[in-house]
Amino acid sequence: MTEAKAFDRVADDYDRMRGGMERGRQSAAQLAGDLTAGPVLEVGVGTGIVAAGLAELGHEVHGVDVSRPMLARAAQRLAGRVCAGDARALPFADGSFANLVFTHVLHLVGDMPLALREAARVLRPGGRLLAVHGDPGADPDELVAVLDRLAVLQPPRPDTPEGLDTAAREAGLERLRHEFAPDYERATTPRQLLESLERRLPPYLWDVGDEVWARVVEPALAALRELPDPDRPRVQRWRVHRSVYVKV
Numbered sequence: 001m002t003e004a005k006a007f008d009r010v011a012d013d014y015d016r017m018r019g020g021m022e023r024g025r026q027s028a029a030q031l032a033g034d035l036t037a038g039p040v041l042e043v044g045v046g047t048g049i050v051a052a053g054l055a056e057l058g059h060e061v062h063g064v065d066v067s068r069p070m071l072a073r074a075a076q077r078l079a080g081r082v083c084a085g086d087a088r089a090l091p092f093a094d095g096s097f098a099n100l101v102f103t104h105v106l107h108l109v110g111d112m113p114l115a116l117r118e119a120a121r122v123l124r125p126g127g128r129l130l131a132v133h134g135d136p137g138a139d140p141d142e143l144v145a146v147l148d149r150l151a152v153l154q155p156p157r158p159d160t161p162e163g164l165d166t167a168a169r170e171a172g173l174e175r176l177r178h179e180f181a182p183d184y185e186r187a188t189t190p191r192q193l194l195e196s197l198e199r200r201l202p203p204y205l206w207d208v209g210d211e212v213w214a215r216v217v218e219p220a221l222a223a224l225r226e227l228p229d230p231d232r233p234r235v236q237r238w239r240v241h242r243s244v245y246v247k248v
Helices: 003-018 020-032 049-056 068-077 112-122 142-149 161-170 190-198 210-225
Strands: 040-043 061-065 082-084 097-103 123-138 173-188 234-247
Touching (some): 020 097, 020 123, 040 049, 040 112, 049 068, 049 097, 061 068, 068 082, 112 123, 112 161, 142 190, 142 234, 161 173, 173 190, 190 210
Parallel strands (some): 040 061, 040 097, 061 082
Antiparallel strands (some): 173 234
16 A cells, blocks of 8 residues: 555544644644744645644745645645645755655655655755654553554664664755654543554554454454543653754
8 A cells, every 4th residue: 555545545534533733733833943944845744734833833834745635634724835746756946945844754755865865955055854753652551552562563664863864964964953852742542542543544554464463453452442441531742753954
């Protein structure tokens, strides 16, 4: 399943299951302090929750994505400022933007070094690239324990801090800073997480076959179904890797 087709399939449920504008505003607030003056492009804009959060803070934000159903939702938040396009061949002229943002996208683009070269191309000299990347983390709880059981299904990620640094340097981007820090808070019920997993919303579940589903995923779902108070939210504070680069 290609990334575009997979996100096409989950577009209707994406905001509801991933925190919607509340999460987008929280993430945008963490990113905004590292932006430089000038227009912003979010690559992999999705439904536009982070981009809209940045726009609410006064930034001129544009978005690009490979999934047209996701873009249709982003267009409601960023009217006239979104378009279809691939991170590996951005439909913009050289030096079009002062800032470029990747939010939990670099592990999905297919060729991260090429995506970073394209990012550097459309950035102005001195422009900034902001990336939220790598594996997020939260303090242990009942729901995080279930997700940890499914971690074996996740392929190796190219967007580790070390991997991103190497690809960015080769693209002509110099790192200003990196942090593993709080990004957003979510209150999730066991029932909500169960629905998300049953509908295969996480990318690592898109192509899981029947045998692996029965052996690995179904026991995790069963553990979720057995939790008490299935409609009581469990509050999780998620930390993410954030890196900031400048085009040299």
